[in-house]
Amino acid sequence: MLKVLIVEDERPISDLVELNLTASGYACTCAYDGMEAADLLERYTYDLVLLDVMLPGLSGFDLMDQIRPLGIPVIFLTALGTTADRVRGLRAGADDYLVKPFEVVELIARVESVLRRAGKGDEHFTVGDVDIDVRSMQVTKGGVPVQLTRKEYELLLLFVRNPNIALFRDTIYERVWESDFLGDSRTVDLHVQRLRKKLGWQDRLSAVYKVGYRLEAAR
Ligand code: CA
Numbered sequence: 512m513l514k515v516l517i518v519e520d521e522r523p524i525s526d527l528v529e530l531n532l533t534a535s536g537y538a539c540t541c542a543y544d545g546m547e548a549a550d551l552l553e554r555y556t557y558d559l560v561l562l563d564v565m566l567p568g569l570s571g572f573d574l575m576d577q578i579r580p581l582g583i584p585v586i587f588l589t590a591l592g593t594t595a596d597r598v599r600g601l602r603a604g605a606d607d608y609l610v611k612p613f614e615v616v617e618l619i620a621r622v623e624s625v626l627r628r629a630g631k632g633d634e635h636f637t638v639g640d641v642d643i644d645v646r647s648m649q650v651t652k653g654g655v656p657v658q659l660t661r662k663e664y665e666l667l668l669l670f671v672r673n674p675n676i677a678l679f680r681d682t683i684y685e686r687v688w689e690s691d692f693l694g695d696s697r698t699v700d701l702h703v704q705r706l707r708k709k710l711g712w713q714d715r716l717s718a719v720y721k722v723g724y725r726l727e728a729a730r
Pocket residue numbers: 519520521563564565566
Protein backbone atom coordinates (compact mmCIF):
# COMPACT_ATOMS: atom_id res chain seq x y z
CA MET A 512 0.00 0.00 0.00
CA LEU A 513 1.46 3.36 -1.00
CA LYS A 514 1.98 5.82 1.84
CA VAL A 515 1.01 9.44 1.53
CA LEU A 516 1.89 12.17 4.00
CA ILE A 517 -0.65 14.99 3.98
CA VAL A 518 0.79 18.24 5.37
CA GLU A 519 -2.05 20.72 5.69
CA ASP A 520 -3.11 22.89 8.63
CA GLU A 521 -6.66 23.48 7.45
CA ARG A 522 -8.60 20.56 8.89
CA PRO A 523 -11.49 20.51 6.40
CA ILE A 524 -9.05 20.27 3.49
CA SER A 525 -6.84 17.75 5.27
CA ASP A 526 -9.89 15.62 6.16
CA LEU A 527 -11.21 15.77 2.61
CA VAL A 528 -7.89 14.73 1.10
CA GLU A 529 -7.41 11.95 3.65
CA LEU A 530 -10.92 10.60 3.14
CA ASN A 531 -10.62 10.45 -0.62
CA LEU A 532 -7.10 9.09 -0.81
CA THR A 533 -7.94 6.43 1.78
CA ALA A 534 -10.96 5.44 -0.31
CA SER A 535 -8.63 5.14 -3.31
CA GLY A 536 -6.44 2.69 -1.43
CA TYR A 537 -3.63 4.89 -0.12
CA ALA A 538 -2.35 4.75 3.46
CA CYS A 539 -2.54 8.33 4.72
CA THR A 540 -0.84 10.12 7.57
CA CYS A 541 -1.72 13.74 8.40
CA ALA A 542 0.52 16.44 9.81
CA TYR A 543 -1.04 19.76 10.78
CA ASP A 544 2.04 21.91 11.10
CA GLY A 545 5.54 22.10 9.68
CA MET A 546 7.38 20.76 12.72
CA GLU A 547 5.13 17.71 12.98
CA ALA A 548 5.74 17.01 9.30
CA ALA A 549 9.51 17.38 9.71
CA ASP A 550 9.42 14.92 12.60
CA LEU A 551 7.36 12.34 10.68
CA LEU A 552 9.64 12.63 7.63
CA GLU A 553 12.62 11.90 9.82
CA ARG A 554 11.06 8.81 11.35
CA TYR A 555 9.06 7.19 8.57
CA THR A 556 9.18 6.66 4.84
CA TYR A 557 6.51 7.89 2.47
CA ASP A 558 5.84 7.43 -1.24
CA LEU A 559 4.37 10.88 -1.73
CA VAL A 560 3.96 14.14 0.19
CA LEU A 561 1.06 16.52 -0.32
CA LEU A 562 2.43 19.77 0.96
CA ASP A 563 0.63 22.96 1.88
CA VAL A 564 2.75 26.09 1.48
CA MET A 565 1.48 28.32 4.30
CA LEU A 566 1.94 26.32 7.50
CA PRO A 567 2.51 27.10 11.16
CA GLY A 568 6.06 26.25 12.25
CA LEU A 569 7.91 25.57 9.03
CA SER A 570 6.59 26.58 5.64
CA GLY A 571 6.15 24.17 2.77
CA PHE A 572 9.18 25.74 1.10
CA ASP A 573 11.27 25.12 4.25
CA LEU A 574 10.12 21.50 4.33
CA MET A 575 11.17 21.02 0.72
CA ASP A 576 14.80 21.35 1.85
CA GLN A 577 14.28 18.28 4.03
CA ILE A 578 12.21 16.32 1.51
CA ARG A 579 14.33 16.83 -1.61
CA PRO A 580 17.30 14.71 -0.44
CA LEU A 581 14.87 11.91 0.45
CA GLY A 582 13.74 11.69 -3.17
CA ILE A 583 10.05 11.60 -2.24
CA PRO A 584 7.74 13.13 -4.87
CA VAL A 585 5.86 16.22 -3.71
CA ILE A 586 2.62 17.87 -4.78
CA PHE A 587 2.17 21.38 -3.45
CA LEU A 588 -1.28 22.31 -2.20
CA THR A 589 -1.45 26.03 -2.55
CA ALA A 590 -4.04 28.72 -2.05
CA LEU A 591 -1.71 31.08 -3.79
CA GLY A 592 -2.78 30.81 -7.37
CA THR A 593 -0.24 33.25 -8.69
CA THR A 594 2.23 32.19 -11.31
CA ALA A 595 5.18 33.34 -9.19
CA ASP A 596 4.30 30.93 -6.35
CA ARG A 597 3.70 28.02 -8.68
CA VAL A 598 7.05 28.63 -10.33
CA ARG A 599 8.73 28.89 -6.92
CA GLY A 600 7.16 25.59 -5.86
CA LEU A 601 8.27 23.78 -8.99
CA ARG A 602 11.75 25.33 -8.75
CA ALA A 603 11.96 24.12 -5.15
CA GLY A 604 11.60 20.60 -6.52
CA ALA A 605 7.88 19.93 -6.35
CA ASP A 606 6.59 17.47 -8.95
CA ASP A 607 3.22 19.14 -9.32
CA TYR A 608 0.89 21.55 -7.59
CA LEU A 609 -2.81 21.89 -6.91
CA VAL A 610 -4.45 25.24 -6.40
CA LYS A 611 -7.06 25.31 -3.63
CA PRO A 612 -9.93 24.80 -3.85
CA PHE A 613 -9.44 21.76 -6.04
CA GLU A 614 -11.74 19.00 -7.17
CA VAL A 615 -11.30 15.54 -5.74
CA VAL A 616 -11.05 13.92 -9.18
CA GLU A 617 -8.22 16.29 -10.03
CA LEU A 618 -6.44 15.47 -6.77
CA ILE A 619 -6.61 11.72 -7.43
CA ALA A 620 -5.49 12.13 -11.02
CA ARG A 621 -2.48 14.26 -10.03
CA VAL A 622 -1.52 11.83 -7.28
CA GLU A 623 -1.68 8.87 -9.67
CA SER A 624 0.25 10.69 -12.35
CA VAL A 625 3.04 11.85 -10.03
CA LEU A 626 3.38 8.37 -8.53
CA ARG A 627 3.47 6.82 -11.99
CA ARG A 628 6.20 9.22 -13.11
CA ALA A 629 8.14 8.39 -9.94
CA GLY A 630 7.95 4.72 -10.91
CA LYS A 631 5.70 3.87 -7.98
CA GLY A 632 2.23 2.44 -8.01
CA ASP A 633 2.88 -0.23 -10.59
CA GLU A 634 5.38 -2.10 -8.50
CA HIS A 635 5.43 -5.83 -8.95
CA PHE A 636 7.43 -8.43 -7.06
CA THR A 637 8.02 -12.10 -7.72
CA VAL A 638 9.65 -14.30 -5.13
CA GLY A 639 9.60 -17.99 -6.04
CA ASP A 640 6.00 -18.81 -6.94
CA VAL A 641 4.64 -15.81 -5.01
CA ASP A 642 3.55 -12.74 -6.96
CA ILE A 643 2.76 -9.38 -5.41
CA ASP A 644 1.05 -6.64 -7.36
CA VAL A 645 1.27 -3.47 -5.31
CA ARG A 646 -1.26 -1.40 -7.24
CA SER A 647 -4.06 -3.94 -6.83
CA MET A 648 -2.68 -5.30 -3.52
CA GLN A 649 -3.05 -8.78 -5.02
CA VAL A 650 -0.90 -11.57 -3.69
CA THR A 651 -0.92 -14.93 -5.43
CA LYS A 652 0.94 -18.18 -4.83
CA GLY A 653 1.22 -20.42 -7.86
CA GLY A 654 -1.51 -18.28 -9.42
CA VAL A 655 -3.90 -18.80 -6.50
CA PRO A 656 -4.90 -15.66 -4.53
CA VAL A 657 -3.65 -15.52 -0.95
CA GLN A 658 -5.71 -13.61 1.62
CA LEU A 659 -3.56 -11.49 3.89
CA THR A 660 -4.52 -9.05 6.61
CA ARG A 661 -3.38 -5.47 6.14
CA LYS A 662 -0.44 -5.89 8.54
CA GLU A 663 0.60 -9.20 6.99
CA TYR A 664 0.58 -7.48 3.61
CA GLU A 665 2.62 -4.51 4.88
CA LEU A 666 5.09 -6.92 6.44
CA LEU A 667 5.38 -8.87 3.18
CA LEU A 668 6.05 -5.64 1.26
CA LEU A 669 8.77 -4.67 3.71
CA PHE A 670 10.49 -8.02 3.16
CA VAL A 671 10.23 -8.03 -0.63
CA ARG A 672 11.49 -4.45 -0.82
CA ASN A 673 14.50 -5.47 1.29
CA PRO A 674 15.45 -8.94 0.00
CA ASN A 675 18.42 -10.77 1.53
CA ILE A 676 18.78 -8.13 4.24
CA ALA A 677 18.51 -8.95 7.94
CA LEU A 678 15.80 -6.70 9.35
CA PHE A 679 15.78 -5.91 13.03
CA ARG A 680 12.58 -6.69 14.92
CA ASP A 681 12.32 -3.09 16.12
CA THR A 682 12.76 -1.79 12.56
CA ILE A 683 10.08 -4.18 11.32
CA TYR A 684 7.75 -3.13 14.10
CA GLU A 685 8.27 0.58 13.57
CA ARG A 686 7.84 0.36 9.81
CA VAL A 687 4.78 -1.88 9.77
CA TRP A 688 2.97 -0.74 12.90
CA GLU A 689 4.16 2.85 12.65
CA SER A 690 4.68 3.27 16.35
CA ASP A 691 7.66 3.03 18.66
CA PHE A 692 8.94 -0.43 19.48
CA LEU A 693 8.53 -1.07 23.17
CA GLY A 694 10.42 -4.34 23.34
CA ASP A 695 7.53 -6.73 22.78
CA SER A 696 8.62 -8.82 19.81
CA ARG A 697 5.67 -11.23 19.92
CA THR A 698 3.60 -9.18 17.48
CA VAL A 699 6.35 -9.33 14.87
CA ASP A 700 7.06 -13.01 15.49
CA LEU A 701 3.39 -13.90 15.26
CA HIS A 702 2.92 -12.10 11.95
CA VAL A 703 6.07 -13.64 10.49
CA GLN A 704 4.75 -17.09 11.47
CA ARG A 705 1.44 -16.36 9.75
CA LEU A 706 3.18 -15.17 6.59
CA ARG A 707 5.37 -18.28 6.56
CA LYS A 708 2.28 -20.45 6.83
CA LYS A 709 0.17 -18.64 4.24
CA LEU A 710 2.98 -18.40 1.67
CA GLY A 711 4.78 -21.65 2.45
CA TRP A 712 7.81 -19.56 3.33
CA GLN A 713 9.18 -21.59 6.26
CA ASP A 714 12.59 -21.59 4.61
CA ARG A 715 12.42 -18.19 2.96
CA LEU A 716 11.70 -16.09 6.03
CA SER A 717 14.62 -17.11 8.14
CA ALA A 718 15.23 -16.05 11.70
CA VAL A 719 18.45 -14.19 12.27
CA TYR A 720 19.80 -14.82 15.75
CA LYS A 721 19.40 -11.81 18.06
CA VAL A 722 18.39 -9.62 15.11
CA GLY A 723 15.11 -10.50 13.49
CA TYR A 724 14.30 -11.91 10.09
CA ARG A 725 15.63 -12.06 6.56
CA LEU A 726 13.88 -12.86 3.29
CA GLU A 727 15.98 -15.35 1.35
CA ALA A 728 15.41 -14.38 -2.26
CA ALA A 729 17.28 -15.33 -5.41
CA ARG A 730 20.06 -12.85 -6.04
CA1 CA B 1 -2.21 26.56 5.21
